[in-house]
Amino acid sequence: MTVFGYRLPGMSSLIVWGLLWEIVGQMGLTFFIPPLSEVIATLFAVIGTAAFQKALAETAYAFSAGVFFAITIGIPVGILMGKNRLLDELLLPWVNVFLSAPLTALVPVLMVLFGFGMKSIVITTTLFGIWIIILNARAGVKQINRSLVEMAHSFGASPWNAFTKIYLWAALPEILGGVRIGIIRAVKGVIIGQLLISIVGFGALFELYSANFLMAHFWAVLIVLFALAFTIAEFLAYLERRVAYYAAKR
Amino acid sequence: MVPESAVSTRNISKNYGDVEALRNLSLEFPRGQLTSLLGPSGCGKTTLLKIIAGLLQPSSGEVEVNGHTVTGPGPDRAFVFQDFALLPWASVIRNVAFGLEMRGVAKSEREAIAERYIREVGLAGFEHAYPHELSGGMRQRVGLARALSVDAQVLLMDEPFSAVDEQTRRKFQEDLLGLVQNEKKTFIFVTHSIEEAVYVSDQIAILLPRPSRVSEIIRPSGFRDKGADNIRRDPEYLDIVDQIWASLRSYVE
Ligand SMILES: Nc1ncnc2c1ncn2[C@@H]1O[C@H](COP(=O)(O)OP(=O)(O)OP(=O)(O)O)[C@@H](O)[C@H]1O
Ligand SMILES: [Mg+2]
Numbered sequence: 001m002t003v004f005g006y007r008l009p010g011m012s013s014l015i016v017w018g019l020l021w022e023i024v025g026q027m028g029l030t031f032f033i034p035p036l037s038e039v040i041a042t043l044f045a046v047i048g049t050a051a052f053q054k055a056l057a058e059t060a061y062a063f064s065a066g067v068f069f070a071i072t073i074g075i076p077v078g079i080l081m082g083k084n085r086l087l088d089e090l091l092l093p094w095v096n097v098f099l100s101a102p103l104t105a106l107v108p109v110l111m112v113l114f115g116f117g118m119k120s121i122v123i124t125t126t127l128f129g130i131w132i133i134i135l136n137a138r139a140g141v142k143q144i145n146r147s148l149v150e151m152a153h154s155f156g157a158s159p160w161n162a163f164t165k166i167y168l169w170a171a172l173p174e175i176l177g178g179v180r181i182g183i184i185r186a187v188k189g190v191i192i193g194q195l196l197i198s199i200v201g202f203g204a205l206f207e208l209y210s211a212n213f214l215m216a217h218f219w220a221v222l223i224v225l226f227a228l229a230f231t232i233a234e235f236l237a238y239l240e241r242r243v244a245y246y247a248a249k250r
Numbered sequence: 251m252v253p254e255s256a257v258s259t260r261n262i263s264k265n266y267g268d269v270e271a272l273r274n275l276s277l278e279f280p281r282g283q284l285t286s287l288l289g290p291s292g293c294g295k296t297t298l299l300k301i302i303a304g305l306l307q308p309s310s311g312e313v314e315v316n317g318h319t320v321t322g323p324g325p326d327r328a329f330v331f332q333d334f335a336l337l338p339w340a341s342v343i344r345n346v347a348f349g350l351e352m353r354g355v356a357k358s359e360r361e362a363i364a365e366r367y368i369r370e371v372g373l374a375g376f377e378h379a380y381p382h383e384l385s386g387g388m389r390q391r392v393g394l395a396r397a398l399s400v401d402a403q404v405l406l407m408d409e410p411f412s413a414v415d416e417q418t419r420r421k422f423q424e425d426l427l428g429l430v431q432n433e434k435k436t437f438i439f440v441t442h443s444i445e446e447a448v449y450v451s452d453q454i455a456i457l458l459p460r461p462s463r464v465s466e467i468i469r470p471s472g473f474r475d476k477g478a479d480n481i482r483r484d485p486e487y488l489d490i491v492d493q494i495w496a497s498l499r500s501y502v503e
Contacts, residue, residue, distance in 0.1 A: 151348075
């Protein structure tokens with residue numbers, strides 16, 4: 001966008017929204033919205049605290065573990081479903097059910113099964129992310145050019161070679177797309193899990209802030225989380241663009 | 251005298267659901283010679299080639315390669331695909347080396363071999379280009395180099411020169427003649443061009459439209475050793491071209 005002949009850098013509109021927030025906050029309309037300047041000041045104060053760093057570390061751990069399982073289980077399962085008709089028939093209905101199911105409702109059940117700790121949060125995160133990863137890996141394999149498979153077969157590729165040298169690469173653009181959406185969902189999963197279980201990580205922190213009406217703290221942590229989630233999503237979108245050169249030509 | 255066969259197909263039939271592609275097709279492919287399959291589009295040439303490659307199972311009948319019944323692909327055969335079948339995410343050199351990679355040849359060795367064949371098909375300098383950066387004819391040559399590099403006894407070539415320009419095509423036809431002479435390999439060659447078939451073949455099998463059988467086998471012989479330039483002017487060459495044209499024409503009209 002250009003204003004008065006100047007080219008504005010991307011996301012300049014955020015400045016406008018920030019100003020609006022500041023004004024609304026300064027007017028003191030509601031305790032719920034403190035001025036942005038106060039939120040940012042709190043943000044820097046909060047980032048240094050042990051409580052915040054512990055929450056961040058716990059969340060990062062739960063998130064990485066959850067995403068790790070979602071990816072390492074999701075991609076092979078999706079590829080196998082795409083290759084094997086029987087497996088596909090068996091699993092596809094479940095994948096579709098879980099993809100659209102309100103998973104939040106499952107979290108209490110998970111707590112009963114796996115306790116009120118980290119384990120349940122990791123599983124929640126995995127459950128949020130895995131279904132779209134499976135479905136996309138499956139779709140990627142389904143659209144694979146038959147002739148590449150025949151080519152590999154004709155040169156004597158072992159099943160393992162066909163998997164790692166053909167299927168994985170041919171499906172990579174779809175797989176990365178799935179992983180990106182899966183990770184965005186996993187961010188939701190890890191936060192929702194923590195909020196519902198609320199004795200670890202940001203769940204505990206949010207509980208503390210809202211119980212004490214510390215709105216600036218609340219917003220500060222929220223901004224940090226949003227920024228992290230956005231950065232991760234953008235990084236994955238960048239990876240996806242790297243393979244786009246062959247996505248259209250398989 | 252007909253030399254022994256490297257490949258024999260016996261009573262091959264192939265149905266795709268209701269479509270009967272091949273019916274009772276039997277054909278011998280003499281060792282060390284080039285046999286062309288010539289026939290109208292959709293008559294089942296690719297199907298026959300893939301059955302010989304072990305990529306497709308015939309509905310009935312059997313294929314023997316060097317005396318062994320074919321049950322699947324094997325290192326004794328290499329395939330040049332009609333649609334090239336290149337890996338779009340891999341560079342030219344990795345594509346050409348792919349067959350060797352599948353056979354467990356070490357990286358440095360297979361790249362050295364691949365480089366040689368890349369040069370041979372005239373793509374030197376493009377080793378690290380990607381397929382989408384190449385023209386159709388260049389891609390086709392990558393597929394050709396890949397099949398040549400695995401040093402198989404039987405080469406199955408599905409219209410390998412269809413996308414290259416006329417000059418390159420003529421050069422390749424001559425190279426192919428040299429290859430047949432020097433390498434003692436058996437070539438099975440699908441083409442739409444009558445002139446090309448007559449020029450490069452020791453034996454031409456003319457296939458009927460679906461369901462396909464062999465209608466005629468022609469063995470050009472007289473002009474084989476007259477040299478590349480003279481063959482195209484040889485009266486026998488021209489006669490055979492006319493004769494094939496006459497028998498194929500009835501299906502076109
Ligand atoms: N996978 C398939 N499923 C159904 N029918 C098929 C399949 N492959 C080929 N056919 C049919 O079998 C027939 C022979 O096909 P094939 O590809 O062998 O022909 P071709 O002689 O190679 O033709 P062209 O010269 O155009 O390449 C065609 O009529 C085609 O419709
Ligand atoms: Mg064909």
